Amino acid sequence: MQLLDGTACSQQIRKEIATEVEALITQGKRAPHLAAVLVGDDGASQNYVGMKVRDCEEVGFGSTTIRLDANTTEDELLAKIAELNAYDGIDGFIVQLPLPPQIDENKVILAIDPSKDVDGFCPENVGNLSLGLPTFISATPNGIMELLRRYKVETEGKHCVVLGRSNIVGTPMAVLMSRNTNPGNATVTIAHSRTKNLKEVCLSADILIVAIGKTEFVTADMVKPGAVVIDVGQTRVPDSSRKSGFRNVGDVDFENVKDKCSYITYVTGGVGPMTRASLLQNTLKACQRRSNS
Ligand code: NAP
Secondary structure (H helix, E strand, O other): OEEOOHHHHHHHHHHHHHHHHHHHHHOOOOOOEEEEEEEOOOHHHHHHHHHHHHHHHHHOOEEEEEEEOOOOOHHHHHHHHHHHHHOOOOOEEEEOOOOOOOOOHHHHHHHOOHHHEOOOOOHHHHHHHHHOOOOOOOHHHHHHHHHHHHOOOOOOOOEEEEEOOOOOOHHHHHHHHHOOOOOOOOEEEEEOOOOOOHHHHHHOOOEEEEOOOOOOOEOHHHOOOOEEEEEOOOEEEEOOOOOOOEEEEOOEOHHHHHHHEEEEOOOOOOHHHHHHHHHHHHHHHHHHHHHHO
8 A cells, every 4th residue: 555645746736836936936926825714713624814914925926915804785785805805916816605695605706806716616627627628627636636646546448436425526536537638548337325335335445545634534345455545535533632722534444454565545635735735836826827827
């Protein structure tokens, strides 16, 4: 079994990005700038945004965090998005999900200018992804593709089962794995909560990508010997032995599954750092596009 090390891989990507930022500065251009909008005080969301800001600092990007009260109305948030769309000093921005219940996430996603949608969530970018056109690919599936690419994991002709069909992970992941690219060219099955014989479906996977948000759902008896297993799941569970009071648990029973796999990711240091690296790649791309247009 080989661990797919997202931390090491993302460090390499950050180095590459920092070099590109230096080149932009040498050409007399400004550094890329990412803004993050955080609505409310959800602990996990604050943590994610904090990490994204630190990543920006590390590679030489500018960053802005916009903190809005948990009672912010939909109209107030849409007005802030219109401001960010119009402001030239920002290349890309994200609105950290989930949002409070009074705000319709879909309306928010639709309001973001596609050229600044570095999360790759808006219809134009999702459509371009499906058509194989240049786009901002949603950060988590893009990070997984990059991990497979850098570890030279063979995917062509393999049966890939993607467990979970969300708009931001499962569905774009399935599209990417089925495309005529490397990695890609896999035969893809999307499984979800209504899939029958889920255990058998998972057992048929050469590559199993799990994004359901159910702790340790995938057990050893669901994994084919030699399979590649990518665990996207990240659920906070209380843990009084930790200073933070919680720990993250993945969707895969890592301890019992790992010895059956050819490659596997762990909940910590796997997909998470790759997702953050992808956001930086998208922001750099947004900046380069804007400076070339
Ligand atoms: P989501 O929007 O809640 O979607 C979950 C998907 O899993 C749905 O398609 C659902 O099926 C399916 N599902 C739920 N229970 C199932 C079951 N028992 N059997 C089969 N399928 C089941 O979740 P998401 O946003 O894709 O996130 C999934 C997980 O990945 C979460 O733990 C999240 O925190 C994590 N995540 C991690 C990163 C990272 O960077 N590491 C990034 C994004 C997400 P239905 O469609 O039928 O309801």
